[in-house]
Amino acid sequence: MNNRIKLAEDRFNRKFTRIFGGDSGNNPCWEWTAGKFTDGYGCFHFEGKEIGAHRVAWMLHNGPIPEDRMVCHTCDNPGCVNPSHLFLGTATDNNHDRDRKGRGHKHSREHYQRIQKLSAAARVENNRGR
Numbered sequence: 001m002n003n004r005i006k007l008a009e010d011r012f013n014r015k016f017t018r019i020f021g022g023d024s025g026n027n028p029c030w031e032w033t034a035g036k037f038t039d040g041y042g043c044f045h046f047e048g049k050e051i052g053a054h055r056v057a058w059m060l061h062n063g064p065i066p067e068d069r070m071v072c073h074t075c076d077n078p079g080c081v082n083p084s085h086l087f088l089g090t091a092t093d094n095n096h097d098r099d100r101k102g103r104g105h106k107h108s109r110e111h112y113q114r115i116q117k118l119s120a121a122a123r124v125e126n127n128r129g130r
């Protein structure tokens with residue numbers, strides 16, 4: 001792994017917090033605590049570009065993403081960057097998957113609110129050191 005990637009990884013690893021509870025058991029979501037896109041996906045700056053944090057998670061753990069593939073979530077939490085909650089799919093897979101799960105809301109509203117609260121708290125925690 002080259003140094004550029006290593007630095008990105010260090011930066012990446014400081015920007016999420018594990019969310020225990022809900023239906024994720026011992027394999028919790030890694031909730032992105034830095035900037036997010038309006039659709040809830042984490043936003044990561046890399047080499048002058050803003051890319052989806054879940055895509056970065058995939059690349060750091062599995063290598064490059066084939067051009068015709070998307071990184072999808074098994075947990076339906078767009079802010080999650082846990083590599084074991086991610087899989088490669090096509091755009092069609094992603095849509096089918098979402099339809100099957102009923103527009104992608106496996107977690108309850110309460111679960112999302114809890115995640116939001118926790119990630120807000122984590123953000124405060126992260127800022128304290130600056």
Ligand SMILES: [Zn+2]
Nearest residue numbers: 029075080085
């Ligand atoms: Zn997850």
